[in-house]
Amino acid sequence: MYHPTTRVLAILEMLQSRPGISGAAIAEQLEVDRRTVRRYITMLEDLGIPIESTRGPYGGYRLRPGYKLPPLMFSDNEALAITLSLILAQRQGMSVEPAATAGALAKFERVLPEALRERLQAVRDVVTFAPAPAAAFYPSSSTLMGLSLAITRGERVLLRYQSGAAETERRVGPYRLGFPRGRWALAAGGQRPPAKRAFRHIRTSRRVGSAEIFAH
Known part of the structure; x- marks a missing residue:
């Protein structure tokens, strides 16, 4: 169902959002056995990501406290939601500072995979919004x-x-x-x-x- 690389990245996302998650919960989520989970955890550690584990019935995995996480990863649906929100704020005059919204959108698009960026650009090109009021005011x-x-x-x-x-x-x-x-x-x-x-x-x-x- 999943490519191994996708599973490894999914585990990293779980460790960020659910510190202390058990190996059994990860295995169930990814539809693999616990031995495979341990192998993926080792792959993350080999990449330099510090992961702490505790044994026992209440044990699990977590990222070392204070570790600076790598750039955020978004699903296609999450990326679309963020893009539409920024475009809506920009075109409806809701931006507090138009340049800040445009800059945030540009930075966000730069970190997206090329295929996803192309699809989102198509959305930007065809979706229309009612124009913002002519006298829209932007507080700082x-x-x-x-x-x-x-x-x-x-x-x-x-x-x-x-x-x-x-x-x-x-x-x-x-x-x-x-x-x-x-x-x-x-x-x-x-x-x-x-x-x-x-x-x-x-x-x-x-x-x-x-x-x-x-x-x-």
Whole structure:
């Protein structure tokens, strides 16, 4: 059912996702006997991958803690899902920084096997998406992550945003970040939680000290 090389790579993926997996579980997954599993484990060790094993009824295999794993391996379905997600973010204006999304997609495609890369390129060429809004705004990565962290922790932020033709600042308590109708928007309260509104065209944000935290 599987090529030996495919089985060896599958074992490596199991060791990454299920540390301590037993030889019996690996054998069942790959449809081989336990002696074959041990042979594949030896092949990985010969490649310089440090694998620790424990004996007994609760024993199993795991990668040595702290070992830097080789590049990630993706199935065809996983590669397609990642490619479509990046393309959708790019073409719908959801990218926080368009250059970052384009760079991530280029790096991802470079590590794919040539045959898979060719198939994914065909998908990119023929699949169409509705165009992004003409005035789509891209917050920076630091702004998006900072606001998300503030919402998670219940912290207030000092927000700079566009109000008409003017740019203004306001201290707010954010509680939701969304992408309605193709534009990033932040739902936040004012000095008191009941005073709530939505902010768009966010420029920068700065988290305020813990003394400003309130429960929403």
